[in-house]
Amino acid sequence: MTPANRYTATAIALHWLAALLIFTNFPLGVYMHELALSPLKLKLVNYHKWLGVTIFLLTAMRLAWRAAHTPPPLPETIPPWQQRAAHGLHFLLYALLLAIPLSGWLMSSAKGVPVVYLGLVQLPDLVGKDKALGDLLAEIHEVLNFGLLALVGMHAAAALKHHFIDRDSTLRRMLPSGKGIQP
């Protein structure tokens, strides 16, 4: 595969870093939510927020990369409707990776607990303290996350299907250098 048929090293690094952070922060969110109030919970909640802000920033960087680059084309063997579905899915993934941290930030403000990124940078409160709004945003945050879970599942299943069943280059475009690359 020629370099033009692969994502750049930057895009590949950002993608897998995002995957790692999402696969860390999702279970962390589910776990900490169930904990009774304790110093550990306070810490985990803050780490969860910091990871969420990081994912938001990473997503913004990835969108900037996309604005400056044309992604490598999908193999021509993939029918047009599947290509359109893949683009649509990618669009939704990016949208959720921005919307989910945003809903968490708004929820924090509404619950009266501002986000202080890494314990250093306080994000402004975009909404005032409002219990009903906080509860609503918590619901939204949860629903969006289970939407993300479903979409990531489809995204990964499609990549694996192309790699192991269709045996095309779809996944290899996004794999770290050298691994599994064949002409």
Add this chain to the structure above:
Amino acid sequence: MKNLCRHVLPLAGLLLAGAPFHTQAAEFNRVQTGKSTLAFAYKQMGVPMEGSFHKFTARIAFDPARADAAQARFEVDPASIDTGFGEADSEVLGKQWFDTKAYPAAQFVSTGVKALGGNRYEVLGKFTLKGKSRDISAPFTFKQEGSVGVFDGAFTLNRLDYAIGEGAWSDPSAVANEIQVKFHIVADAVSAKK
């Protein structure tokens, strides 16, 4: 007529309201509980939080002309806390925090007031919380607004001095040790019967 209303009436009102209080010393001694607040600020994991106590009684006697004779006594119901964070409100009533069953009241009794110049003063006294007493001092300002006196002050206490947050909660990296307490007291001057 319009002009009269606009210019003369407010002027008359100003004279009526201002006159008696500038010439005569007054002792501010009846606290308006509804207008007074007892709030606090703290940090959890570096996140600034604000809370307050809804139920407290304050008895004060303060005459700006004789500040050194002033007295203050506060009694706070720790169970009336609003931590600023719903989930924590019930947690802090427990044994590791305020243990409100065993210690249903916190208390401050002044031992003296010092004039610091201008409208600034400092109150000294004994603060008792969860059975532990400490001598504390709190600077405050006093402002006379019409017939009422307004006191605004603050002091910092270390929660661990009073065993507020024991066990795992004694970790100051989760909830900071320093708690800034802010009081805003509004009081009327009621002249004593002679």
